Amino acid sequence: MCLSIPSKVVKISDDKTMCTVDTMGVERDANLMMMGDDDIQVGDYVLLHIGFVMNKIDEKEAMVSIETYKEILEIMDEDERRKTILDDDECPNRSE
Amino acid sequence: MMALELKNLYDDFRDGETIKAYAQIIAEDAKKLKNPINIMEVCGGHTHTIMKFGLLQLMPDNVNFIHGPGCPVCIMPKERIDHAYVLAMQEDVILVTLGDMIKVPGSNGSLQDARAKGADVRFVYSPMECIKIAQENPDKTVVFFAIGFETTTPMTAVLVEHVIKQKIPNILFHINHVTVPEVMVELIDSRDVHVDSYNNRIDAFLGPSHVSVISGSKIYDKFPKDYGRPVVVSGFEPVDVMQGISMLVKQFIEERCELEIQYKRVVNHEGNLNAQKLINTYFEKMDLFRWRGLGNVPESGLKLKDEFASLDAEVVYKDVLPIAEIEDHKLCICGDILRGMAKPTECTIFGTACKPTTPIGSCMVSSEGACAAYYKYGNLI
Numbered sequence: 001m002c003l004s005i006p007s008k009v010v011k012i013s014d015d016k017t018m019c020t021v022d023t024m025g026v027e028r029d030a031n032l033m034m035m036g037d038d039d040i041q042v043g044d045y046v047l048l049h050i051g052f053v054m055n056k057i058d059e060k061e062a063m064v065s066i067e068t069y070k071e072i073l074e075i076m077d078e079d080e081r082r083k084t085i086l087d088d089d090e091c092p093n094r095s096e
Numbered sequence: 097m098m099a100l101e102l103k104n105l106y107d108d109f110r111d112g113e114t115i116k117a118y119a120q121i122i123a124e125d126a127k128k129l130k131n132p133i134n135i136m137e138v139c140g141g142h143t144h145t146i147m148k149f150g151l152l153q154l155m156p157d158n159v160n161f162i163h164g165p166g167c168p169v170c171i172m173p174k175e176r177i178d179h180a181y182v183l184a185m186q187e188d189v190i191l192v193t194l195g196d197m198i199k200v201p202g203s204n205g206s207l208q209d210a211r212a213k214g215a216d217v218r219f220v221y222s223p224m225e226c227i228k229i230a231q232e233n234p235d236k237t238v239v240f241f242a243i244g245f246e247t248t249t250p251m252t253a254v255l256v257e258h259v260i261k262q263k264i265p266n267i268l269f270h271i272n273h274v275t276v277p278e279v280m281v282e283l284i285d286s287r288d289v290h291v292d293s294y295n296n297r298i299d300a301f302l303g304p305s306h307v308s309v310i311s312g313s314k315i316y317d318k319f320p321k322d323y324g325r326p327v328v329v330s331g332f333e334p335v336d337v338m339q340g341i342s343m344l345v346k347q348f349i350e351e352r353c354e355l356e357i358q359y360k361r362v363v364n365h366e367g368n369l370n371a372q373k374l375i376n377t378y379f380e381k382m383d384l385f386r387w388r389g390l391g392n393v394p395e396s397g398l399k400l401k402d403e404f405a406s407l408d409a410e411v412v413y414k415d416v417l418p419i420a421e422i423e424d425h426k427l428c429i430c431g432d433i434l435r436g437m438a439k440p441t442e443c444t445i446f447g448t449a450c451k452p453t454t455p456i457g458s459c460m461v462s463s464e465g466a467c468a469a470y471y472k473y474g475n476l477i
Binding site: 004006007008022023024031033034035036039045047049050051052054055056057058059061062063064065066069072073076 | 120250310
């Protein structure tokens with residue numbers, strides 16, 4: 001029951017109680033009554049749960065996480081390369 | 097820095113390479129652990145992710161998981177389900193609840209069984225659907241059987257507010273909302289008191305994702321401070337969970353005991369203050385709430401405030417609602433599983449008499465229940 005879905009806000013109703021969100025290509029309406037009046041703007045990423053917007057997704061924080069993961073993978077790749085070179089250095093059959 | 101797209105929020109947090117990278121980091125760090133550690137993932141959503149993505153298999157031997165009680169359907173005692181059943185069987189009632197409740201067995205059967213007997217039971221995606229149902233059935237009383245942790249409580253509060261402000265005369269509420277920190281305290285205390293009868297101690301918590309979106313991480317402040325248990329609030333995606341575990345392991349090897357947030361893209365210390373205000377306007381703590389398998393936990397359940405008693409189905413229908421506590425099926429060990437004392441596979445009826453299609457215990461009913469997750473993703477099918 002808890003698996004909330006990241007979605008993008010594409011429209012907000014005039015009275016700001018409802019919005020239309022895009023969830024990976026599927027559009028649906030969501031309730032905004034748990035959020036403050038100007039908390040959510042068109043273009044924001046939000047977390048959706050049982051028809052309600054629960055909170056805004058902080059783009060900067062999401063990017064920081066994604067960049068961190070990329071860095072980890074790059075470091076791992078670098079380590080792998082280094083390990084391969086070192087293994088190669090220690091290969092007893094290299095001159096054969 | 098690239099621009100964030102919706103696809104990033106799905107794909108980048110489920111990336112297999114990143115999951116494997118974190119598995120390596122955890123394995124390396126775990127070599128430096130002085131003692132094995134037992135992490136309780138409180139939330140059923142985390143249990144589901146851990147099982148679905150096979151994260152248990154990526155853990156070193158000295159990093160263990162205790163599956164917690166964070167599945168609102170699983171912890172619902174039979175007498176509350178019987179309330180729903182009795183209400184549904186009333187001539188003038190349309191019982192509305194979330195889909196998770198459909199198959200949960202009470203002593204007379206499930207809500208699905210009530211429906212088969214002619215009761216008007218409706219399963220909705222959102223509580224707000226009650227409004228349309230009430231408008232279309234002015235001669236009936238719509239009872240919203242509300243379930244869930246802090247995550248869904250404010251949504252029920254929005255509906256309560258709407259009913260009051262719009263003067264909708266035919267919607268009542270049966271409230272079964274429960275709270276996370278109180279049950280975490282109960283689990284720590286009961287284990288620390290009965291240390292010999294439990295397999296292991298809870299050393300750390302992976303804090304729930306969406307409960308924390310609403311409540312903020314502040315609700316866990318006391319766990320590192322007063323109970324010596326580190327907490328990392330983690331998101332639901334597999335990369336989130338792996339990073340959360342990695343952060344906990346690092347705390348142990350660096351001998352820190354802190355509250356940290358991995359899920360910073362949506363969780364902060366204060367939480368959604370609008371949602372908290374809604375909850376505090378309409379609800380108050382009950383003295384006790386009886387959790388299935390755990391017994392009475394002080395101040396862990398919510399009820400409508402007395403001033404809204406006219407909307408409370410438990411008050412309005414008190415003459416027909418049973419009050420006795422009901423014991424669970426003798427062979428079912430959901431209670432031990434919810435306490436993290438036993439694994440689903442240790443239950444004698446797991447996967448035989450008790451399956452997702454014919455659940456005997458509540459942990460098999462919801463996809464977030466530990467038994468259902470083990471059955472579905474534990475290569476048992």
